[in-house]
Amino acid sequence: xxxxxxxxxxxxxxxxxxxxxxxxxxxxxxxxxxxxxxIGLAYLVLPLAGLxxxxxxxxxxxxxxxxEVLMALWLSVQTATIxxxxxxxxxxxxxxxxxxxxxxxxQLVRALVTVPMVLPPVVGxxxxxxxxxxxxxxxxWLDSAFRITLPFSTAAVVMAQVFVALPFLVIAVEGxxxxxxxxxxxxxxSLGASRWTTFRRVTLPLIAPGVAAGAVLSWARALGEFxxxxxxxxxxxxxxxTMPVAVYLALETDVDAAIVLSLVLLVVAVGILASLRERxxxxxxxx
Amino acid sequence: xxxxxxxGCGSGSVDIGSADxxxxxxxxxxxxFAAASLTEPFGRIGEAFEAAHPGTDVVFNFxxxxxxxxxxxxxxxxxVFASADPIPMRRVADAGVNAVDPTTFAxxxxxxxxxxxxxxGVTRLSDLAASGVTVAxxxxxxxxxxxxxxxxxxxxxxxxxxxLERDVKAVLAKLELGEVDAALVYxxxxxxxxxxxxxxxxxxxxxxxxxxxxxxxxxxxxRAAAAFVAHVLSGAGMSVLADAGFEAP
Numbered sequence: 001x002x003x004x005x006x007x008x009x010x011x012x013x014x015x016x017x018x019x020x021x022x023x024x025x026x027x028x029x030x031x032x033x034x035x036x037x038x039i040g041l042a043y044l045v046l047p048l049a050g051l052x053x054x055x056x057x058x059x060x061x062x063x064x065x066x067x068e069v070l071m072a073l074w075l076s077v078q079t080a081t082i083x084x085x086x087x088x089x090x091x092x093x094x095x096x097x098x099x100x101x102x103x104x105x106x107q108l109v110r111a112l113v114t115v116p117m118v119l120p121p122v123v124g125x126x127x128x129x130x131x132x133x134x135x136x137x138x139x140x141w142l143d144s145a146f147r148i149t150l151p152f153s154t155a156a157v158v159m160a161q162v163f164v165a166l167p168f169l170v171i172a173v174e175g176x177x178x179x180x181x182x183x184x185x186x187x188x189x190s191l192g193a194s195r196w197t198t199f200r201r202v203t204l205p206l207i208a209p210g211v212a213a214g215a216v217l218s219w220a221r222a223l224g225e226f227x228x229x230x231x232x233x234x235x236x237x238x239x240x241x242t243m244p245v246a247v248y249l250a251l252e253t254d255v256d257a258a259i260v261l262s263l264v265l266l267v268v269a270v271g272i273l274a275s276l277r278e279r280x281x282x283x284x285x286x287x
Numbered sequence: 288x289x290x291x292x293x294x295g296c297g298s299g300s301v302d303i304g305s306a307d308x309x310x311x312x313x314x315x316x317x318x319x320f321a322a323a324s325l326t327e328p329f330g331r332i333g334e335a336f337e338a339a340h341p342g343t344d345v346v347f348n349f350x351x352x353x354x355x356x357x358x359x360x361x362x363x364x365x366x367v368f369a370s371a372d373p374i375p376m377r378r379v380a381d382a383g384v385n386a387v388d389p390t391t392f393a394x395x396x397x398x399x400x401x402x403x404x405x406x407x408g409v410t411r412l413s414d415l416a417a418s419g420v421t422v423a424x425x426x427x428x429x430x431x432x433x434x435x436x437x438x439x440x441x442x443x444x445x446x447x448x449x450x451l452e453r454d455v456k457a458v459l460a461k462l463e464l465g466e467v468d469a470a471l472v473y474x475x476x477x478x479x480x481x482x483x484x485x486x487x488x489x490x491x492x493x494x495x496x497x498x499x500x501x502x503x504x505x506x507x508x509x510r511a512a513a514a515f516v517a518h519v520l521s522g523a524g525m526s527v528l529a530d531a532g533f534e535a536p
Binding site: 129134135152248249252253255 | 450
């Protein structure tokens with residue numbers, strides 16, 4: 001109370017802009033919250049710093065262009081991109097369904113969609129094997145009818161990535177759809193636009209930023225996918241060995257190689273954050 | 288099998304029994320880092336050890352030997368390390384974090400693992416190279432993968448494996464799930480699984496793994512650790528290992 005009073009006296013004659021700045025500067029953080037906050041921050045930052053500190057900087061350039069690193073990186077970028085495109089085709093309609101239609105059990109559907117976000121990915125991998133494996137419910141049929149076997153193929157890598165990344169896209173797009181003004185769509189349809197035309201010409205452009213953000217998040221999640229991939233797709237260089245799998249296996253023999261691969265993924269992650277800074281880093285910037 | 292058991296009981300227990308003999312009561316937790324292929328026999332040995340020494344608690348960490356060596360070198364606290372070949376053990380010694388004093392306690396050879404009943408009729412290593420046969424191997428950085436590469440090279444067989452798994456149990460799992468038709472695993476792994484059968488092949492003789500075990504110098508519970516190692520090397524431990532398909536050192 002006395003602090004606030006002193007504050008008022010001190011800033012009483014300032015201009016409004018000046019006053020606001022002073023207020024934010026002088027709002028003291030109590031020590032009780034400051035200390036855990038700093039520890040929390042250090043806990044998040046230190047491991048990343050450790051990665052940078054222990055990196056074999058002298059040999060970094062040659063390690064980065066080592067064939068196995070490039071092969072894993074290229075496979076990761078390819079599969080994550082294909083997985084993101086698949087997520088867009090499946091996820092935007094699903095998000096639209098959740099946001100714009102009302103049907104019995106919609107809450108349940110939304111809960112089901114988010115399950116892979118909280119499920120340990122390795123469980124997802126086992127589940128995928130049980131359905132799409134050679135003996136799986138769908139997989140055995142694919143095998144006998146079309147001679148298609150999915151496990152241990154690049155397609156299996158993409159499937160594992162879609163399984164874990166799709167919820168991120170659905171949730172991001174659904175949120176955007178809920179925030180979007182439906183009057184534009186109503187106006188379009190009252191002017192005679194079909195539902196498809198309305199969706200394509202009005203809704204999609206309206207939610208494009210949300211879709212883009214969701215796609216970037218999905219891509220990042222797909223790129224980092226490990227547990228479901230190694231379980232469902234196995235490990236073979238150039239075919240199913242993605243960056244995270246390569247990191248894991250490199251740890252067995254060559255720690256420096258694992259650090260280099262991890263650094264690459266860290267740089268990608270920071271790049272993604274930078275690309276999303278408008279949305280995620282400036283809190284409450286958009287209303 | 289009877290022959291193997293006989294071998295196991297003969298050797299092993301001689302030089303070690305004395306190390307533990309007459310020492311006082313041991314207690315507390317013994318943390319054992321052991322190769323994935325030791326999962327079943329060490330589980331049984333651990334139970335017998337706890338029964339013989341009330342108040343002890345054996346905790347296992349089973350994984351690929353190279354992973355375990357890596358974890359030890361990064362400072363994971365452990366009392367005993369049992370590796371599926373000498374290279375990971377040497378790596379622990381070389382890293383200087385933890386001194387070791389290894390004794391070879393078992394040997395293991397590769398077999399071709401196939402689903403029970405051997406539906407593809409696999410009899411030789413070269414059958415695995417046939418088209419339409421999906422094969423899983425260990426990645427070459429771990430002992431079972433190293434042995435597989437050696438055996439394949441000495442047989443002059445070139446394989447196109449579907450996947451290179453991180454440890455032998457992961458390879459076995461892919462076979463048990465029916466995702467592959469055949470795999471190269473240890474004889475002991477086949478013995479541990481009811482759903483797979485083993486096909487012996489002559490080239491395995493050139494790629495036999497020797498399993499070293501050692502108390503770690505930084506063991507939090509060195510006396511119990513020494514007693515555990517002695518138990519593994521005792522007649523009782525050897526017969527459990529022989530039952531599991533391991534050969535005597």
